[in-house]
Amino acid sequence: MALGKLFIGLKVRELRVVSQQTQSQFAKRIGISTSYLNQIENNQRPVSAAVLLQLADKFNLDISELSRGETDRLLSALSEALADPIFESFSPSLQELKLISQNAPALAHALVLAHQAYRRKSEQLASLDHDRENAPGLGATPYEEVRDFFHFVDNYVHALDILAETLAAGLYGAGFDRKSALVGRLKGQFGVSVSFAETNDGPLRHYDRDRKVLTLNRLSANPTQVFQLAHQISQLHAAREIEEIVQRANFRTDEAKDICRIGLHNYFAGALVMPYSDFLSAAQKLRHDIELLSARFEASLEQVCHRLSTLQRPGNKGVPIFFARIDRAGNITKRHSATKLQFARFGAACPLWNAHRAFEVPQGIIRQLAETPDGVRYLCLATQTFKGTGGFAATRTGYVLAFGCEVSYADQFVYADDLAIGERSRFEPIGISCRLCERGNCPSRAVPPIRGRLQVDPDIRETIPYRLA
Structure with missing residues (x-):
């Protein structure tokens, strides 16, 4: 993988802080001078190949994780915000924007959020939309806030992916289709019975908590039924882990928290239907043929494409x-x-x-x-x-x-x-x-x-x- 010049000062500083070492101790450990380390941490100099190898050897730095995807996403969002005419008198160079994204990502995120608030308020005033005018909060809508959460975690949630893959191990045995396997797991592990109803434009899934009965719409496509079964298992199996993730995200509104919970349950469901290692292996073998992947995992084309976009596991990326x-x-x-x-x-x-x-x-x-x-x-x-x-x-x-x-x-x-x-x-x-x-x-x-x-x-x-x- 060609990395080009890497300015990873923030990452190096994090490694040093986690290892509880001074700059002098850390520099000595990787065989460079303290002044060189100080320049690296402040992104005044890129890391050399020799330093990268020492970081990988001494501090388990995964070099494959140094692709600039996260920085590129933040750089793109920051560039778009600063393209607004209100910043017409301020024209930072691409290098300046890169330094901000690399050295001060929290500040860059804050500026992007501030610009979202400005745009939303401007649109409210321009359209005289009284409903939106009286809505609480001036930042991004709850939906946009959650969408940005997934965007900036690289659309990969490690804890949930591992939890789903562990649960999926041995679940889909020989002779079992995914729907039957998931129905059996709901009954055997959680005591939930599954029934079916035929209703035009009715809900895809309805769970009666008191009776512990899950009702699916029989007229929905089979991949949709499979996914909704997996979603219900997520609500019963991964609620605690998902709540921890939601609380750490520091969303501004309860609506955003509720939307994120649904999104994380959907993430778990996709990971349960298409376990990471099995799905990555199949994607490579089938050369990303989404129709063949859809047939193999009893998933819709959209579910397959979405899952392909989540294959960002450290050390084993797609x-x-x-x-x-x-x-x-x-x-x-x-x-x-x-x-x-x-x-x-x-x-x-x-x-x-x-x-x-x-x-x-x-x-x-x-x-x-x-x-x-x-x-x-x-x-x-x-x-x-x-x-x-x-x-x-x-x-x-x-x-x-x-x-x-x-x-x-x-x-x-x-x-x-x-x-x-x-x-x-x-x-x-x-x-x-x-x-x-x-x-x-x-x-x-x-x-x-x-x-x-x-x-x-x-x-x-x-x-x-x-x-x-």
């Missing part, structure tokens, strides 16, 4: 992928990226992204080779899926699942076998969103970039009525 779920209005209702590609927090996604074209195709995987303005190239995949229960009159909602990876990992995906990845001309230009993209010659641009100066010539009319200075 391919870093991005994953998003988009509705017909272009709203990104789920998002996570372990790659440099970060989704816009505000506004629509790039119209050139193949995710939008997937709504035009009834089935199958839409493929795209894409390049972002920073020169990074990606394999982008998208497919349409539907949610709903019941018969003809039941409500069915369509979504697009978008996922992919940087091209350096494309050979691990079956979808890339016949694509001309080595030909740069095959890569389509895409961005994060129009408001952040500074490409001046894009005919699909919807709005000018926030930081762009416009030139308008009354004698020339091109696809868009202005040019970027």
Whole structure:
């Protein structure tokens, strides 16, 4: 893994503090001078390969964990916040933003949250939305707060993943499908009976705590029933661990805590249906064919894609992928990226992204080779899926699942076998969103970039009525 110049002062300082050593003692242990260690901890100098090896040997530092995914996510969020016109007179360089993200991540998070509060309050005033105006709190909505929680923990919750994998061990024996195994575990370990009801647009799951009866909607798809069984097991088996995680997260509202509890129970359910080691092994063997993974684990395509985005276990990571779920209005209702590609927090996604074209195709995987303005190239995949229960009159909602990876990992995906990845001309230009993209010659641009100066010539009319200075 090519790490480039690594400025990991915060990580080195944490290792030293945990080991309860002074700078002098720590420097001597890894064979460098105290002044060099001081420069490393303050991110004035990168760590050398020799120092990395000493840190790995003496302090069990996992070098594979030094990928810059967390910093990239925070850097992306910080860059987008500072692109707001209110910061027009303050134009930090990319290097300055990197130093803030690396040296003072708590400060960067605080600035991002403050900008969210500013945007929300501005939108309230602009729209005269009295309901939102009187809502408690000025920060991100509870849903956004929880979404950011998962985003910044890399969409991986180690304690729950291990707990679910331990419970799954031996659960799916020969001759047992997942539904039968989970029904049996609910009855045998928790004394919960499972019944089924046929109701158009009824609830997917209803648990009667007094009678200890779980009722599932028989008209829902089998992967949905399996997942809801696993979710119920999570509520009975992992409640204490989940409550500890929620309390440590320091959410500002009870609504955010409630939403996060549901999200963590869903996380546990996904990890129980698709245990980490088994799922990672199958993903590698099947070369990330989501339809084959869906069949093997009795899971929906969305569940499979979401699980692929959580394969970030220290020391045993999967391919870093991005994953998003988009509705017909272009709203990104789920998002996570372990790659440099970060989704816009505000506004629509790039119209050139193949995710939008997937709504035009009834089935199958839409493929795209894409390049972002920073020169990074990606394999982008998208497919349409539907949610709903019941018969003809039941409500069915369509979504697009978008996922992919940087091209350096494309050979691990079956979808890339016949694509001309080595030909740069095959890569389509895409961005994060129009408001952040500074490409001046894009005919699909919807709005000018926030930081762009416009030139308008009354004698020339091109696809868009202005040019970027």
